[in-house]
Amino acid sequence: xxxxxxxxxxxxxxxxxxxxxxxxxxxxxxxxxxxxxxxxxxxxxxxxxxxxxxxxxxxxxxxxxxxxxxxxxxxxxxxxxxxxxxxxxxxxxxxxxxxxxxxxxxxxxxxxxxxxxxxxxxxxxxxxxxxxxxxxxxxxxxxxxxxxxxxxxxxxxxxxxxxxxxxxxxxxxxxxxxxxxxxxxxxxxxxxxxxxxxxxxxxxxxxxxxxxxxxxxxxxxxxxxxxxxxxxxxxxxxxxxxxxxxxxxxxxxxxxxxxxxxxxxxxxxxxxxxxxxxxxxxxxxxxxxxxxxxxxxxxxxxxxx
Amino acid sequence: xxxxxxxxxxxxxxxxxxxxxxxxxxxxxxxxxxxxxxxxxxxxxxxxxxxxxxxxxxxxxxxxxxxxxxxxxxxxxxxxxxxxxxxxxxxxxxxxxxxxxxxxxxxxxxxxxxxxxxxxxxxxxxxxxxxxxxxxxxxxxxxxxxxxxxxxxxxxxxxxxxxxxxxxxxxxxxxxxxxxxxxxxxxxxxxxxxxxxxxxxxxxxxxxxxxxxxxxxxxxxxxxxxxxxxxxxxxxxxxxxxxxxxxxxxxxxxxxxxxxxx
Numbered sequence: 001x002x003x004x005x006x007x008x009x010x011x012x013x014x015x016x017x018x019x020x021x022x023x024x025x026x027x028x029x030x031x032x033x034x035x036x037x038x039x040x041x042x043x044x045x046x047x048x049x050x051x052x053x054x055x056x057x058x059x060x061x062x063x064x065x066x067x068x069x070x071x072x073x074x075x076x077x078x079x080x081x082x083x084x085x086x087x088x089x090x091x092x093x094x095x096x097x098x099x100x101x102x103x104x105x106x107x108x109x110x111x112x113x114x115x116x117x118x119x120x121x122x123x124x125x126x127x128x129x130x131x132x133x134x135x136x137x138x139x140x141x142x143x144x145x146x147x148x149x150x151x152x153x154x155x156x157x158x159x160x161x162x163x164x165x166x167x168x169x170x171x172x173x174x175x176x177x178x179x180x181x182x183x184x185x186x187x188x189x190x191x192x193x194x195x196x197x198x199x200x201x202x203x204x205x206x207x208x209x210x211x212x213x214x215x216x217x218x219x220x221x222x223x224x225x226x227x228x229x230x231x232x233x234x235x236x237x238x239x240x241x242x243x244x245x246x247x248x249x250x251x252x253x254x255x256x257x258x259x260x261x262x263x264x265x266x267x268x269x270x271x272x273x274x275x276x277x278x279x280x281x282x283x284x285x286x287x288x289x290x291x292x293x294x295x296x297x298x299x300x301x302x303x304x305x
Numbered sequence: 306x307x308x309x310x311x312x313x314x315x316x317x318x319x320x321x322x323x324x325x326x327x328x329x330x331x332x333x334x335x336x337x338x339x340x341x342x343x344x345x346x347x348x349x350x351x352x353x354x355x356x357x358x359x360x361x362x363x364x365x366x367x368x369x370x371x372x373x374x375x376x377x378x379x380x381x382x383x384x385x386x387x388x389x390x391x392x393x394x395x396x397x398x399x400x401x402x403x404x405x406x407x408x409x410x411x412x413x414x415x416x417x418x419x420x421x422x423x424x425x426x427x428x429x430x431x432x433x434x435x436x437x438x439x440x441x442x443x444x445x446x447x448x449x450x451x452x453x454x455x456x457x458x459x460x461x462x463x464x465x466x467x468x469x470x471x472x473x474x475x476x477x478x479x480x481x482x483x484x485x486x487x488x489x490x491x492x493x494x495x496x497x498x499x500x501x502x503x504x505x506x507x508x509x510x511x512x513x514x515x516x517x518x519x520x521x522x523x524x525x526x527x528x529x530x531x532x533x534x535x536x537x538x539x540x541x542x543x544x545x546x547x548x549x550x551x552x553x554x555x556x557x558x559x560x561x562x563x564x565x566x567x
Contacts, residue, residue: 239414
């Protein structure tokens, strides 16, 4: 792909510089701000934080003024680390369920006749275009007491007791899996579709049962897709705010909601920033895994092209 | 392997039922005459009429549309440049950081993106409102635009660009006359993606907005918190219809252009 490297000319340099500057200003600099404010005291004045250093004045002052108070609070108050653990649990469960639903779906899509595949692909992508908020709202109408699910169960004579699913962990999981399923299906489909079917035929010729062929050929070869899909679901799921807020209850406190509450209700900006910094640290490992999966896939694509 | 067994057909049907039934139910109940959301009181467009009288919701929708238009245009321009940088500039200094910065917003939890941008705007003492949300959405949409355009740039025949250069075209002329027409479908798709992402965003907008700039998702969110109502169903149905129309029209247009171009 990268043939002889041509010398970078002026327009070329501009092509790099403009988005670089934008991202540096509006993506990187904000993270430095978060770190800086996470290390300052809460104050009631507006903006509600007291910075410990101004400008570039003396690194020594800065280091002396570093205040780990907010991180100490996160460490000591069980509310915070329990929310982190709970978010990890919900994100992990969401990923597993999405994988359990998404793998058969992606496999069936990839096995479908070629002329169906384009339509099936559009059908998976289309819900992604509809508003996130609307998709979560739709589930409120289904799960609430005497909602559509209760009505359907009563009509079928299966249950006349309301299930009371809304504001439970089950409701949060349903909403999460529903919203993130396309992120799981798309990378899975991409790897499964590229899979060389003659390998399966070879396995069958050599006497492998379909199950054995799947476990020894298809599954290992689709692992990059599994990894990419899982990371694409797991990472944003940890910090999710809207779904646990609208579908969850008081005992489904995820860290995204804690950050939101610290910021908007308690107006404790430094603490909210410290929560964000710890959340970023939690995300480093899955982000690195995602990057590896992406590089692996890029290498594969290069080989095939 | 092009035959689908009953198991795979079941996987397809169940998977797509799960994806589509909730949205279809929501649309159906927007035409319910009864205010009781679960009781079917006959077909009615009553709730669409009450929407037209809902002044705060309408002005929020207008603001969201303008905001999505401007931020999507910015995101697409910057994302296309970023994609050109990644696909055409080979190894430049800081490429790894550049890639990371462009692609991180794709998976970064929105609460972090929103909070960090707000802290920047406060530190810079910028008045918050339309433009701060626009900048936030442009930054967030840039990564998505970049991926879409980059996929197209990697896929197409570079010898066309080289031919133009050999015939004496400057890089800028080559870009306008050869590269841009070839990647136009991807650029259009990138713009649409950035547009709907902006139209949809609640979290980042809530952090970075100021008084007087309440977006449609923010209005819907505060209404949804109060419970289900047929009026919200009607608003959601219009939004779904709008986005579906734009997406389908765009994909048809792109298909025709591709067919003509091929």
